[in-house]
Amino acid sequence: MPAPALTDFSQLQSWLVANPDALEPGLVLHDKQLYLGPDLTIPVYGTDPFGRPCLCMIHPTLDSTVCDKMLEVVSRLQTEGRRFRPLFALPSEPRIFLITSEISSNHRHRLDLLAGAFPLRTYLVSDALPGEVTPNLHLEDPLSRRGPHSLLEQLPPATLARVERLISAAEVLQPPILLQGHDWPIVFVNQSGSIAALFADEKGLTFTRPHSSQGNAGLRLENDEVVDSAIDYLIRCQINSEPAVAESVTIG
CATH class of the missing domain: 3.40.1350.10 (Trna Endonuclease; Chain: A, domain 1)
Incomplete structure (x- = not known):
């Protein structure tokens, strides 16, 4: 029952x-x-x-x-x-x-x-x-704030290109993954609820998944492999309709 x-x-x-x-x-x-x-x-x-x-x-x-x-x-x-x-x-x-x-x-x-x-x-x-x-x-979200996409405008070009690829992949999935948040972190939401978050600090952007341990949050990767991993995770979330246990990785 x-x-x-x-x-x-x-x-x-x-x-x-x-x-x-x-x-x-x-x-x-x-x-x-x-x-x-x-x-x-x-x-x-x-x-x-x-x-x-x-x-x-x-x-x-x-x-x-x-x-x-x-x-x-x-x-x-x-x-x-x-x-x-x-x-x-x-x-x-x-x-x-x-x-x-x-x-x-x-x-x-x-x-x-x-x-x-x-x-x-x-x-x-x-x-x-x-x-x-x-x-x-x-x-x-506060009425006076513009939403998650406005946060991307201040990112360095190299970081912006990676993040835009990640977000574009999330939004073209069916059903699309929604973005929420008027400030950092941006939260990725599907039909099961919150499945990932994108944090920002002086080191870059950290893609965090459910049940991530704090010790993994500082891992910084300076290539597109982390984006591929994040996109793969989002696709699996849509297929399974359940968020998986995973770690945090940082987009430099």
Whole structure:
């Protein structure tokens, strides 16, 4: 008998800890609280492949205190990041993952402004689709941002050529793989959910697949073989309709 659909918002925290790739491939979450100070605790936290703090704030509904808390959390880590070095490689570069069930027009405007001030990803969660047992997560891009393709405009020509070949291959597959994200990383999404992510740092672009280990994130390849490998992975995802366990590779 299949597992019951996840409809209770109170179950979402444990589900996300067990399935962090649903938010972003390569993400690692811990089922424990992060204490930042008196009256400032994050229920779920983790890291991305570069060791940046990834803080999940789960709120069925939003009010003004949620935005205030996000600002306080980011400020605390940016100013006191050094004392969190045992937990994060880059403690002063926090990322916020806000998960909620509804966003009013007023809160959407505030979240839009906040997304321009620090890395913020907002997800709307709803009941599982008919025949599915997992919640339906949708990444909400800020209205003022142009989307993933605009991020490519600032890349060096050699890197841009490789990435465009990767993205073109993703978009011509049937059904096409969608791109999501108003800032880095760009997330690749198919009918099964998030299947890969493209991160950027000063070393280049890192193509990260589900369940990637943090230790593999720094592998840099300066030829097109990594693109061929990434394209092959995306094709296999479409054929199998299930993301596979894999490692991270970097496009220089």
